[in-house]
Amino acid sequence: MKCSECGATMKVTHRDHRYTECGLPNVILAGLEFRTCQKCGEEERVMPRLTALHRMIAEAVAEKPARLTGAEVRFLRKHLGWSGEDFANVMGVRQETVSRWETEKERMGVVSERLLRLMALRLRPVEEYPNERLAEVGKEDPRPVSLRLRPNSSGWRMEEAA
Ligand SMILES: [Zn+2]
CATH class of the missing domain: 2.20.25 (N-terminal domain of TfIIb)
Structure with missing residues (x-):
């Protein structure tokens, strides 16, 4: 070299x-x-193999028993590919709140923290699940979800609901 x-x-x-x-x-x-x-x-x-490395770190952080530090909240947020504004929209809080979580001026609520951990463990890459979609949920009154699912060789396929 x-x-x-x-x-x-x-x-x-x-x-x-x-x-x-x-x-x-x-x-x-x-x-x-x-x-x-x-x-x-x-x-x-x-x-x-940076992607795999960051994936492993994110999983370890998301699964650790102790509450998250501000730096860990920031790490998971960045791992998810979100700006502070994106994250605020997804969580339904103000951007200032995200900043307070990450600088430890305020501790994240238990429910928010669990949601962040779940997203870090489960969420597909940002391009496959636009966070705009998450930011839009919960704005309409409750009504039953309408799904049409068809079994196929690889499992199930979602069809357009009638
Ligand atoms: Zn040299």
């Missing part, structure tokens, strides 16, 4: 790395690969 700064050969080492870049203080990436330039001192960190 050549240094991207000076072109000299880089030396590969492995060591643990505290991954504070993700916003959480106590996430250690064990035996991570570092490439250090012998000439100019440039150092590169090799971060393989």
Whole structure:
């Protein structure tokens, strides 16, 4: 491997790395690969499979027994691909409230916290489940849902309700 700064050969080492870049203080990436330039001192960190890594961190946070810290609320929100405004819309709170949760000026309610954990564990990628849809729920009076489901080889398929 050549240094991207000076072109000299880089030396590969492995060591643990505290991954504070993700916003959480106590996430250690064990035996991570570092490439250090012998000439100019440039150092590169090799971060393989970032999506899978963030998925694992998000699952661990969502499943931990203790209440969430502000940094964890922010991590899960970002993991879901939401801005503070998006998250506020989804939760039905003001953006200022989201900011207060994330800076620990206010503790999230238990129900909100469970909802965030569930979303982090269950929600499909943002592009498949636009948060605009979540923000729109609960605005009409209750009425029974109308579904038409047809069994097929892979399970069930949703059809347009009559
Ligand atoms: Zn170099």
